[in-house]
Amino acid sequence: MQATDEEIRLRKGLDENIVREISKIKNEPEWMLDFRLKAYKYFKDRPMPAWGPDLSGIDFNSLSYFVRETSKKTSRWEDLPENIRQIYDKLGIPEAEKKFLGGTEAMFESEVVYNRVKKELEDLGIIFCDTDTAVQKYPEIVKQYIGKVVSPNDNKFAALNSAVWSGGSFVFVPKGVKVPMPLQAYFRINTSEMGQFERTLIIAEEGADVEYIEGCSAVMYSKASLHAAVVEVIAKKNAHVKYTTLQNWSNNVYNLVTKRSFADENAYVEWVDANIGSKVNMKYPSVYLRGENARARILSIALANSGQIQDAGSKVVHMAPNTFSTITSKSIALNGGKANYRGLVRIMKGAEGSKSTVKCSTLLLDEKSTGDTYPYTENNEKNAVTTHEAFVGKINEDQLFYLMSRGLNEEEAINTIVLGFINEMVEDLPMEYALEFNRLIKINMEGAVA
Amino acid sequence: MTTENDYRIKALEKARAAAFEQDLLFKYYSEGESQLPIEKEEKKEIKYLRDEVQNEIVIDDYSVKIPKDSNIVPISDVFSTEGKEVIETESSDKIEALTNAFFDCGVLIKTEKSSEMNLDISVQKTDKFNKSIIIVSEGSKLRLLKRLSANPSEMKRYYENFDIYIKRDASLDLKMISQINENVLMNSNINIYNEGDVSITNIMSGGKLARSRVNVFLSKGSKLTIKDASFHSGQEIEDKYINVVHRDSNSESRIDLYSILNKNSKGIIKGMVRIKPNSSGSKTELNEKAVIIGNARVNLIPALEVGTNDVIASHSDSSETIDKDKLFYLESKGLNEREAKLMILTGFVDKAISDEEVKEDAVKMIDSILA
Numbered sequence: 001m002q003a004t005d006e007e008i009r010l011r012k013g014l015d016e017n018i019v020r021e022i023s024k025i026k027n028e029p030e031w032m033l034d035f036r037l038k039a040y041k042y043f044k045d046r047p048m049p050a051w052g053p054d055l056s057g058i059d060f061n062s063l064s065y066f067v068r069e070t071s072k073k074t075s076r077w078e079d080l081p082e083n084i085r086q087i088y089d090k091l092g093i094p095e096a097e098k099k100f101l102g103g104t105e106a107m108f109e110s111e112v113v114y115n116r117v118k119k120e121l122e123d124l125g126i127i128f129c130d131t132d133t134a135v136q137k138y139p140e141i142v143k144q145y146i147g148k149v150v151s152p153n154d155n156k157f158a159a160l161n162s163a164v165w166s167g168g169s170f171v172f173v174p175k176g177v178k179v180p181m182p183l184q185a186y187f188r189i190n191t192s193e194m195g196q197f198e199r200t201l202i203i204a205e206e207g208a209d210v211e212y213i214e215g216c217s218a219v220m221y222s223k224a225s226l227h228a229a230v231v232e233v234i235a236k237k238n239a240h241v242k243y244t245t246l247q248n249w250s251n252n253v254y255n256l257v258t259k260r261s262f263a264d265e266n267a268y269v270e271w272v273d274a275n276i277g278s279k280v281n282m283k284y285p286s287v288y289l290r291g292e293n294a295r296a297r298i299l300s301i302a303l304a305n306s307g308q309i310q311d312a313g314s315k316v317v318h319m320a321p322n323t324f325s326t327i328t329s330k331s332i333a334l335n336g337g338k339a340n341y342r343g344l345v346r347i348m349k350g351a352e353g354s355k356s357t358v359k360c361s362t363l364l365l366d367e368k369s370t371g372d373t374y375p376y377t378e379n380n381e382k383n384a385v386t387t388h389e390a391f392v393g394k395i396n397e398d399q400l401f402y403l404m405s406r407g408l409n410e411e412e413a414i415n416t417i418v419l420g421f422i423n424e425m426v427e428d429l430p431m432e433y434a435l436e437f438n439r440l441i442k443i444n445m446e447g448a449v450a
Numbered sequence: 451m452t453t454e455n456d457y458r459i460k461a462l463e464k465a466r467a468a469a470f471e472q473d474l475l476f477k478y479y480s481e482g483e484s485q486l487p488i489e490k491e492e493k494k495e496i497k498y499l500r501d502e503v504q505n506e507i508v509i510d511d512y513s514v515k516i517p518k519d520s521n522i523v524p525i526s527d528v529f530s531t532e533g534k535e536v537i538e539t540e541s542s543d544k545i546e547a548l549t550n551a552f553f554d555c556g557v558l559i560k561t562e563k564s565s566e567m568n569l570d571i572s573v574q575k576t577d578k579f580n581k582s583i584i585i586v587s588e589g590s591k592l593r594l595l596k597r598l599s600a601n602p603s604e605m606k607r608y609y610e611n612f613d614i615y616i617k618r619d620a621s622l623d624l625k626m627i628s629q630i631n632e633n634v635l636m637n638s639n640i641n642i643y644n645e646g647d648v649s650i651t652n653i654m655s656g657g658k659l660a661r662s663r664v665n666v667f668l669s670k671g672s673k674l675t676i677k678d679a680s681f682h683s684g685q686e687i688e689d690k691y692i693n694v695v696h697r698d699s700n701s702e703s704r705i706d707l708y709s710i711l712n713k714n715s716k717g718i719i720k721g722m723v724r725i726k727p728n729s730s731g732s733k734t735e736l737n738e739k740a741v742i743i744g745n746a747r748v749n750l751i752p753a754l755e756v757g758t759n760d761v762i763a764s765h766s767d768s769s770e771t772i773d774k775d776k777l778f779y780l781e782s783k784g785l786n787e788r789e790a791k792l793m794i795l796t797g798f799v800d801k802a803i804s805d806e807e808v809k810e811d812a813v814k815m816i817d818s819i820l821a
Contacts, residue, residue, distance in 0.1 A: 051474045349745075364759030367730065374475060377750040379769040382742045388752070389766040394759040 010066040016040060019163050022066045026132055026166075029139055039152035039162030046156040052342070053280045053309045058226055058254055065164040065197070120180070127172040128183055131199050134170035141172060145203055149232035149260045149288075157228040157256040161197050168198030168229065173208035173239075182211040182244075182430060200231040204239035204267075213430065215246040226254050227278075233261035235269050237291065242270040246433060248277040248440070251307060255281040265291030265320070272428050273300040275312050276440060284342060286315035289323035289354075296325040301425045304337030304369070305444050313342035313374075318351040318384065329360035330422055333369035334445070340371065345386055346378040354381065358388040363395065363421055365414070365445075415445055454529045457537065461550035466492050468544035473691075479718050479749055481689040482659045486607065486633065491548055522569075525556035525581050532560065536583060536615055539639045543663050546637035549609040553581035556611075561620075564589040572597040573610075580610040586620040586646075595807065598628040607633035614638065616646035616672075627811050628654040636662040642672040644698075650674075651805050654688075655681040655815035661689045668694065668701035668732075677802040679708040679812060682715035682746075683819035691720040700731040706802045707738045710795055711746035712819045721752040723763065730760035738767040741798055743791075788820050795820075 008025060010018055019040045023033040048055055121128050127138060134142050152162035173179055204210050227249060235241045241261065249255050255278035263269045271285035287296035302310035310333075316325040331339035341360045362371035375388050395417055403413035419426070419438060426434045470488070471480035528537060539546070555578045561567045565587075571594065573580065586592045598610075608630065616622050620643070628634070634657045642648055646669065654660060660682070666674055674694065682688050688711075694703050709717045723734045740748040750767040772794055780790035795816045803812045 051477075349747075362756070364756065367727070367758045367760060369759060370727075370755075370757050372753070372755040373765065374753045375751065375765075375767065376479070377767055377769060378747070379740070379742060379750075380747040382744065382746065382771040385768070385770045386750075387766070387768040388750075390752075390754065390764060392754055392756045392763040393761055 010064060012064050013061045014065050018065055022164055028135055031143055032135055035147060036163050039159045042153040043156060043159035043163055046159060048156060052282055053311050055254065063226055066166060124177050125174040126177060126179060127170065129170055131168040131170045131201060145201055145234060149234060149262055150230050150258050154258060158230050158258040161199060161228050161230040165197045165199035168200040171202040171210060171212060173204045173210045175205040176207040178209040182213050184213045196227050198229045202233045202241060204235045204241050206236045207238040209240045211242040213244045225252055229257045231259040233269060235261060235263045235267035237265045237267060240268045244272040244429065245274065246437065247275045250277060251279050253278045257283045259283065259285040261287050263287055263289050263294035263296060266293045267291065268295045270297045274425060274437065275302040275310050280309045282311045284313045284315050288317045288319060290319050292320045292322055294320060294323045298327045299425060299428060300329045301422050302331045302339050303441065303444055304333045304339040306335035306337055309338045311340045311342060315344040316356060318347045318354040318356065321351055322353040323351060325356045327358040328424065331362040331371055332365065332418060333371050334365035336368035338370050341373045344376040347381045347384040347386065349380045351381050352383040354384040356386045360390040362392040415442055418445060458551045461547045465544050465547035465551055468542055468547060470544055472542055475753065476691065476720050479720060479751060481687050481718060482661050485659060522557050522559050525553065525558055528558050528583060531558060536585065536613065539613060541639055541665055543637055545635045546611055546663065549579050549581060549611045549637065552579040554579055556580045556582040558583045560585040561587050561590040561592050563587045566591045568593045570595045582612050584614045586616045586622050588617045589619045591621045593623040595625045598630065607635060610636045612638040614640045616642045616648055618643045619645045621647040624650045625805065625808055626652045627808060630656045633659045638664045640666040642668050642674060644670045644672060646672040648674050650676045651803065651808050652678045653803060653808055653812045653815060655818065657686055659687050664692045666694045668696050668703060670698035671700045674703040676705045678706065679799045679803050681710045681815045681819045682717060683712040684715060686715040688717045693722045696725040696729040696732045699729055701729060702732065703734045705736045708799050708802045709740040709748060710816060710819065711740065711748055712743045713746060715746045717748040719750050724755045725757055725761050725763060727757040730758055733762045736765040740769040741795065742769060742771055791820055792817055
């Protein structure tokens with residue numbers, strides 16, 4: 001271990017001592033260390049998942065599990081891959097932001113904005129901080145909820161995250177409070193380390209309402225090849241939580257994230273999930289509808305470009321009567337990319353009157369690109385209705401012909417059709433995100449027309 | 451050249467080595483491993499005595515128009531006829547391999563080139579491992595109606611393998627009606643050559659465990675239609691897996707799988723259409739629909755793997771119960787509850803099972819599971 005007062009980088013590889021050291025560095029209470037150690041054991045005992053995309057490229061021994069740097073200046077701007085610098089330029093991102101996104105400079109300006117927002121939130125009794133701070137300042141709340149939605153033994157990567165987690169957001173919204181603005185991890189990004197193993201916990205008390213947005217549309221360049229986060233969301237009675245993600249990791253990253261939420265009586269949980277980057281992305285946001293009349297809406301978009309596998313989908317478990325779920329998935333594959341949908345809808349016995357609708361469509365832009373769809377439906381309750389429909393195919397030639405007859409060239413016509421295809425997603429994003437997202441899709445589409 | 455003994459031993463080795471559910475995608479959606487005496491059967495030794503193998507299939511002489519020089523021979527002749535060339539299959543299913551190791555009844559049917567053949571088969575004595583091979587020769591047409599009323603007594607299970615080869619420009623109209631008790635384990639491998647056309651209508655009722663695996667391989671310009679309906683009640687379990695592989699361009703498939711499940715029965719309906727990268731111009735539609743009544747449960751998995759973009763591929767599934775409004779309406783018109791349910795459910799499967807020959811049996815089956 002090399003350590004100065006502020007800068008810490010643990011040796012590569014993972015064992016029990018590393019887990020202990022992480023906990024010690026963070027000065028964590030005993031219960032959190034126990035939580036980590038138990039999780040580490042689960043991680044060790046669990047085999048790699050045998051289903052889904054090939055994960056054999058992950059070498060757990062070559063990763064650093066804890067890094068804390070004094071500033072965000074982790075590398076030189078010149079060291080960033082050329083293509084990433086170009087994308088920043090095309091997205092029209094301001095110079096300062098570009099450097100921050102590339103990991104070369106901290107975005108100090110955001111501190112000012114963050115502090116103003118923080119004050120406003122605190123006045124309403126809302127807690128919004130990084131999860132490490134929450135463990136120190138609100139141990140009782142964290143202890144009560146952490147690992148309750150995603151058990152440390154849920155899967156190998158949830159176990160890994162539970163053992164070595166660092167950073168992530170903690171949001172607690174008191175009873176009846178409506179958060180006046182979307183909370184963005186973006187605001188507080190330089191107040192804690194942006195980790196590979198962040199742990200996010202959102203608790204919306206009875207009647208609370210919160211919208212949370214993470215990620216940004218520009219490529220997040222990471223030198224580390226594994227990003228394994230866990231997100232836990234609890235929406236209590238009558239609460240509403242909307243969680244929006246724009247994931248655009250650089251193309252060397254395995255992005256294996258476990259996102260899950262509980263929705264109690266009459267609660268409403270929305271996951272909006274856009275996946276553009278990474279080498280392999282496996283992400284299935286899920287909702288457990290635990291109380292009567294609870295609702296879930298999951299919208300997921302994936303774009304798989306050359307060399308990428310997007311294995312996205314969603315999972316909803318109907319555990320109570322009159323629960324509703326809607327899942328919409330749109331995938332685009334081009335230049336030999338692979339866009340998969342993998343989803344589960346389970347209706348438990350007793351979830352009478354429940355309804356689930358799943359729609360997924362995949363657009364394959366060229367003959368090298370592929371898309372698989374694996375929808376699983378389990379209905380154990382006769383008085384419940386499930387429906388699912390899906391389509392895989394290429395761009396409609398009639399639409400293309402029509403647009404080209406109106407004077408668009410082929411590339412413009414294809415862009416227009418693709419943007420129409422994902423329009424539902426874009427409409428759901430705050431405007432600044434939507435603009436960037438559209439530009440990003442266009443950038444990815446460059447060269448799609450042979 | 452494969453000798454019969456080699457073939458059986460190889461099959462048994464395959465059965466011993468294979469996992470009960472080979473496909474990881476369906477590992478958690480597979481039934482029956484615990485309730486089948488597979489281990490006991492794997493331990494059996496192959497003592498093949500030619501004389502003991504008998505043709506156990508009863509062919510109804512009255513309704514079948516078998517040509518004088520019949521092309522139907524007992525499966526025991528398979529190694530001395532053309533059948534030996536096609537007896538190897540690509541499937542790695544454990545139960546199929548087991549059946550290949552121990553088969554002791556069945557038929558080998560081969561049509562003449564450019565001929566038409568019309569055949570009814572009924573299978574009754576079924577304490578057996580049944581293997582049948584059907585070869586529909588180039589340009590020929592075969593209509594085959596197979597009735598299975600399996601009531602296994604001693605073995606408590608019935609094994610059946612069907613290997614079907616549809617040669618160039620040939621067509622097969624296969625209708626299968628199965629009413630069974632106890633466990634039934636069926637495997638089919640269907641190879642459709644260029645421009646071949648296969649239409650399958652299948653209805654099934656009963657079966658303590660009804661496990662079926664169907665693999666279809668489509669070549670250039672070939673066409674497949676599967677209309678399948680199954681009806682279960684009591685504690686019955688249905689575990690069905692239909693795997694369709696589009697291997698070449700311009701191939702078409704349409705698969706409709708309907709299930710009606712009553713009481714404590716459970717249905718696991720797995721569909722998989724794989725479109726290989728060189729299959730441009732192919733089309734597929736996979737639909738799974740289930741009606742569940744009582745405490746019945748259903749798992750529906752219509753999966754697609756699409757390897758190229760010049761295709762039209764769609765799939766859907768739905769599960770629901772009998773619509774109360776429809777029931778109320780029919781009851782208000784004087785039908786009793788069972789009649790009304792029968793009418794609604796008959797309407798439900800009507801889209802899949804429109805064939806008059808099969809429909810009558812389907813209605814009887816629905817009526818029997820409503821009892």
